[in-house]
Amino acid sequence: MKTSGIVVLSTLLLLIPLATSHPSEEAFVECLKNQASMSPKPISQAIFTPKSPEFVPTLFAYFRNSRFNTTTKRNPTAIITAMHETHVQATVICTKNHSLLLRVRSGGHDYEGLSYVSSEPFVILDLFNLRSIDIDIQAETAWVQAGATLGELYYSISQKSKVHAFPGGVCASVGTGGHFIGAGYGNLLRKHGLSVDNIIDAKIVDVNGKILDRKSMGEDVFWAIRGGGASFGVILSWNLKLVSVPDVVTFFRVEKALEEGAIDIVYKWQEVADKLPEDIFIRLQFQYRGAPVNKFKVAFIAQYLGKIETLIPMMNQQFPQLCLKETDCIETSWVETTLLWQEMDPKKTNLTELLNRNTYPAFGPSPFKVKSDYVKTSIPKLALEELWKKANQTGNLVMQWSPYGGKMSQIPESDTPFPHRAGYKFKIQYWYYVSETLVELQKVYDFMATYASQSPREAFLNYRDLDVGTNGNGCDPSVFGAKYFKGNFERLRKVKTEFDPDNFFRNEQSIPPLSA
Ligand SMILES: Cc1cc2nc3c(=O)[nH]c(=O)nc-3n(C[C@H](O)[C@H](O)[C@H](O)COP(=O)(O)OP(=O)(O)OC[C@H]3O[C@@H](n4cnc5c(N)ncnc54)[C@H](O)[C@@H]3O)c2cc1C
Ligand SMILES: *[C@@H]1O[C@H](CO)[C@@H](O)[C@H](O)[C@H]1NC(C)=O
Ligand SMILES: *[C@@H]1O[C@H](CO)[C@@H](O)[C@H](O)[C@H]1NC(C)=O
Ligand SMILES: *[C@@H]1O[C@H](CO)[C@@H](O)[C@H](O)[C@H]1NC(C)=O
Numbered sequence: 001m002k003t004s005g006i007v008v009l010s011t012l013l014l015l016i017p018l019a020t021s022h023p024s025e026e027a028f029v030e031c032l033k034n035q036a037s038m039s040p041k042p043i044s045q046a047i048f049t050p051k052s053p054e055f056v057p058t059l060f061a062y063f064r065n066s067r068f069n070t071t072t073k074r075n076p077t078a079i080i081t082a083m084h085e086t087h088v089q090a091t092v093i094c095t096k097n098h099s100l101l102l103r104v105r106s107g108g109h110d111y112e113g114l115s116y117v118s119s120e121p122f123v124i125l126d127l128f129n130l131r132s133i134d135i136d137i138q139a140e141t142a143w144v145q146a147g148a149t150l151g152e153l154y155y156s157i158s159q160k161s162k163v164h165a166f167p168g169g170v171c172a173s174v175g176t177g178g179h180f181i182g183a184g185y186g187n188l189l190r191k192h193g194l195s196v197d198n199i200i201d202a203k204i205v206d207v208n209g210k211i212l213d214r215k216s217m218g219e220d221v222f223w224a225i226r227g228g229g230a231s232f233g234v235i236l237s238w239n240l241k242l243v244s245v246p247d248v249v250t251f252f253r254v255e256k257a258l259e260e261g262a263i264d265i266v267y268k269w270q271e272v273a274d275k276l277p278e279d280i281f282i283r284l285q286f287q288y289r290g291a292p293v294n295k296f297k298v299a300f301i302a303q304y305l306g307k308i309e310t311l312i313p314m315m316n317q318q319f320p321q322l323c324l325k326e327t328d329c330i331e332t333s334w335v336e337t338t339l340l341w342q343e344m345d346p347k348k349t350n351l352t353e354l355l356n357r358n359t360y361p362a363f364g365p366s367p368f369k370v371k372s373d374y375v376k377t378s379i380p381k382l383a384l385e386e387l388w389k390k391a392n393q394t395g396n397l398v399m400q401w402s403p404y405g406g407k408m409s410q411i412p413e414s415d416t417p418f419p420h421r422a423g424y425k426f427k428i429q430y431w432y433y434v435s436e437t438l439v440e441l442q443k444v445y446d447f448m449a450t451y452a453s454q455s456p457r458e459a460f461l462n463y464r465d466l467d468v469g470t471n472g473n474g475c476d477p478s479v480f481g482a483k484y485f486k487g488n489f490e491r492l493r494k495v496k497t498e499f500d501p502d503n504f505f506r507n508e509q510s511i512p513p514l515s516a
């Protein structure tokens, strides 16, 4: 009995590598070298395996959330830091051939680490070397490679023009690759919509390793990649339509504590923030301010596409409760507001700080977890008081409330996969610096169930949160599908089924093909 058991076992062991063609690292590297043999840049310089001395620093360079820094999840078979588009093509072909999972990383800001961790055997395709930015100011367009950051984009625009901008997020180190496939928004959204509302073409690598542009991928795929997430291919570059901004814009930041009437002012903000002229975007940021303030406060942080002389009368008329004064305001250029939004003083900070890929204070040792909500009707004052108390008690929660309205209300829900358009007052981001557990965050989120959007309780894809539902393990993907995409989920599944039927481009929250 024993002997035959061993015989069966050893036969099985012999068969396994053949049956599943499970890769050795060497075979995978060989495949890459073969596939990219015609590349003008040798791919060998872009390949890092666990044996390479630079493997660990390369892995951690864009490992932005230490919550996932566990020994079981951070073991890619290889990291390919593509230096040429052919390296991306080779990586797709060989990763597929060796039945590995592909994780594409542009800026590494995914809140759930989906661009750099996995418990399945995987490969990281890191795009930070592919970051050229080509601006045509006459045509008011730009081609941006996916590995460029938002800061690099904003800086490059400012070097060509003082009256052009691009609508995108606040944090300079965010990658344009991941940001735009998740729709991308920032403080220009009431005037100009989302990033994806201003994207006119793209270059992608499909599951067969082919490079396609808008024309060759077709309008359905071009629709899907503008907000549908990492399910369709690798984005190489985006073609952007720049927007116009005045040469002088106004920024302010006013903080209020509880005893300064914060609740009443927040209540009023809910009534007006989405109805004010689309030239103004006033975000609320609730957080504990350390020494010397030592208090939980709400900041009203705003950008106005105009001068102080027209801002103050407008505010006095439409939002007098904030008591905005001229001395609260700074007149500056659009690009300098991108520093101000990151709490950097343009008078003391060289604009080249936008090119610094490693400044954002959120990073470092603190692990974090994020959740999101959409709000359609004003939250009553009593509930605001209760929320204030709960948020203050966690000590570790930063809440951002971003107003909608303006351009957002004019774009139909089906124009892009991003469905949260007309009828939303604001979006909430709950950013929680994890101490020991997530219980405190969950308490706040549970409390907000009554006041947030319902059936489904919607969420924002770029604020990735695996709690809203995942693929696999018996989970129904239509659960997270409805929360992120509403009615657009079905169209995304159809596009996926045609374009990547075997589900090569997948993660815990990717669009599953219809057969799956
Ligand atoms: C500090 C901070 C501030 C933020 N502020 C904003 C904000 O103002 N507005 C906003 O909308 N969002 C904001 N976000 C969220 C951010 O937009 C998302 O996390 C976004 O996905 C990050 O893109 P990335 O390229 O940096 O991330 P990555 O982690 O590299 O990628 C995110 C996802 O996209 C996939 N992906 C990345 N590149 C490609 C590619 N080239 N082709 C195909 N798939 C790809 C990844 O596999 C992963 O699933 C912020 C995040 C942080 C950490
Ligand atoms: C991950 O943890 C290791 C220790 O296990 C540490 O050396 C490394 O700096 C950490 N990296 C990140 C990005 O958290
Ligand atoms: C991988 O490539 C080899 C050699 O080209 C081929 O024979 C094999 O079928 C491929 N396997 C997969 C899973 O694509
Ligand atoms: C900003 O930094 C760049 C590059 O280091 C330098 O050339 C430039 O003079 C600096 N500008 C200012 C205003 O200090």
Ligand SMILES: *[C@@H]1O[C@H](CO)[C@@H](O)[C@H](O)[C@H]1NC(C)=O
Binding pocket: 258, 296, 388, 389, 392, 393
């Ligand atoms: C906020 O939290 C601090 C520290 O836990 C506490 O002393 C204070 O009373 C709280 N304030 C409110 C309004 O809940």
